[in-house]
Amino acid sequence: MSIIIAFLVLSFLVFFHELGHFLIAKAFGVKVEVFSIGFGKKILYKTYKGTQYAISAIPLGGYVKLKGQDDINPLISNEDKDSYTKKSPLKRICILLAGPFFNLLLAFIIYMTLALIGQKTILPIIGEIQQDMPAAKSGLQKEDIILKINGEKIHDWLELNEAVIKTKGPLQIIFQRNTKILQTTLEPKKANSKNIFGEKIERNFIGIVANGDIGLVKYNLRDSIDYAFNQTWKSSKLILQSIEKIFSGVVSVNEVGGVISIVGFISKASQNDLIVLLSLVAIISVNLGVLNLFPIPALDGGQILFNLYEFITRKKISPTSLYYLTIFGWILLLALMGLGVYNDIHRLAIK
Template identity: 30%
Template sequence: MNPILIDIVAVAIVLGVIVFVHELGHFIAAKIFGVRVETFSLGFGKRLMGFTAGDTDYRISLLPLGGYVRMAGENPMDQPSGKPDEFLSKPRWQRFIIAFAGPLMNILLAIGLLVPVYMREYPHNPVLDRPAVVAEVQPDSPAAKAGIRPQDRIIEVGGNQNPTWETLFMQTAISVDRPLSLTIDRGGQVVHTALTPIQDGNSNPPLVGLAPEEVTRFGEVNKNSPAEQAGLKPGDLALAVDGRKVLDPGNLVEEIQAVQPPLDSVKLGTPGKTITLTVERNGKSLTLPVTPTLAENVSKRQWMIGAAFTSDTTFLRLPFSEALQHSLQDNKRYSMVILDLVGKLVSQKASIQTLQGPVGIAAVTGEAARAPTLLPLFSVTSLISLNLGLLNLLPIPVLDGGMILFLFIESILRHDVSTRIKERVYQAGFAFLLILMTVVVYNDIVRAVVVRN
């Protein structure tokens, strides 16, 4: 199937499920409090089929992009008739619950979707849980321009004290093209600086140029390669090169290149200078003399030993209780990141280019849909649902949070805000969302064009 068609179908299904669950929350709460629901539709547009039960028309509509609930008297611009089963006739606390129920269902969906994912395969990378001690800084990268050096320990990032690598990566992800404050411990000296991550394609994480100290473990060893001839085995752990500690896979590659002859001075296939590679195998330290060979690697020349690296990420099958616990923890952490991003956008400490619109969401969803299992699609749907739930709670008219804000104001004033004022505020809110959506879609298209070129 055409990849673009897969993206369109996948995002339609995912957004359809998320919006349907959102509206189901409003529907259930409205029914509990006796609000007359005139229409509960799966999809938008022309009615295709359905049935009527009580006062409600349950229908399937033409466009399967979610659904909607129409409650009697819910439009704040309409003049209420005063009937007891109308939305505006209900006490404010009941209207608050009805408004809140939609976002709540999205949050519960996000939590629920991650549980079967984690019961099947919960990814655990021990590196992300470690303190943010820098092993490597890429030349000319944002990290290098910020003056960060190997062995620096980042003790504060964006207000987060003693961050792990996961916290650091999350903060850089929401600070594209905006300075991110860092505090560094450099051998007992406290250094303050700012790091500005830059965009690195439509689907890649922002370019930062930092690498953590991590285990450098060998995976596949090519037959008849210098590594095999030296006795290197899959699973061996690299400790040192010529007596210098190996900090991470990239550092090992750099150490090998640094002691070899210039790339342009020899022909491909020529043996280089022998290095002494210290590895750990079954708890014992071994010293192996390895002679790299000049080879072609991704269209560039490089001294290679013929062995690949493997990740220490493990995939666990968690029992239900642990899967639920991790889902709650991860959704809480993602929520803090989303709210932090909203705060940075408001204070202009983050760029609106950080946001992805329908095009970007479709690309991510389509990529997940093409995976061999449904687990990636569940994970993506969970994150989108959480985003929708939290963003709907923002105090912007037209959103559920705008209605909740009006209910809060009216509770303090002890009378309803005039229909004229509500109408003007809702019009302004609609215009704001329309402009925001236009800018986000424009960013999506620009990113797609840049990546394609």
């Protein structure tokens, strides 16, 4: 059952991505010839108002086929009024951007929903004060509840930790002790640590440890919007940093995962609870959105680059260059997908 849920989730993510392309293309008067969830042979299909809606045999992707556009043969064009190639470069860019944007929008909606319904997390309650550290000198005590840091609301221990790390000066802390609301100011201490990539870094510490209490944390409407935006931004930034670390050699290419890993993660998450599953779906949706913006000709980002070139230079890229760049893009994309699948199979084999 969990495997079926995983494929349904992937199909939904693809559907939402392609829905972005579909809606903006329609808004600009481009005829959508096919809207398919999955690749390969069509299992179910129905034509409505000139568009064939289909579910295809391989549920690991999907596509929207626009009139005058062909990802396999980029030299195909159509001069009809309702053709993709007849539209201006800026309109084409908007159509291409819509897919990744919808993935990021979906992640934002999920994060906002999670913030409103509440998530179980570690509460910002101090469990231990370390000696000779800024917190001990500031008057903070065990069982104090941190409410605000430098004017920002603190909902859980993760937000507390992030607020300490990012500050570049003194911390003004508002906290609750029993029924009293108190305030103190302290200067964080720099110390060596490691980031999530295992690199040595210097970061702020104040010398407090969580008491480990778990509670359901909910956000109001305004705070949930901020939370959703920040989570979507942080997830996007982490993806870009991870790719940078792979190219710089900090992270091994063996860590690259493919569709088998994705299905496995979703399958495991679906066995826990809805909150865990939704959190993972949001992360995968951000991945799809960000990675599709990479300047690889087989992806939306590559096509956006071609249209930007046409917009700036006022001339189309030469057919020969377009053809070979597209072929190169597909080879690169298939190689990356192959690497991911190889790593997935290797991980399964050594378990």
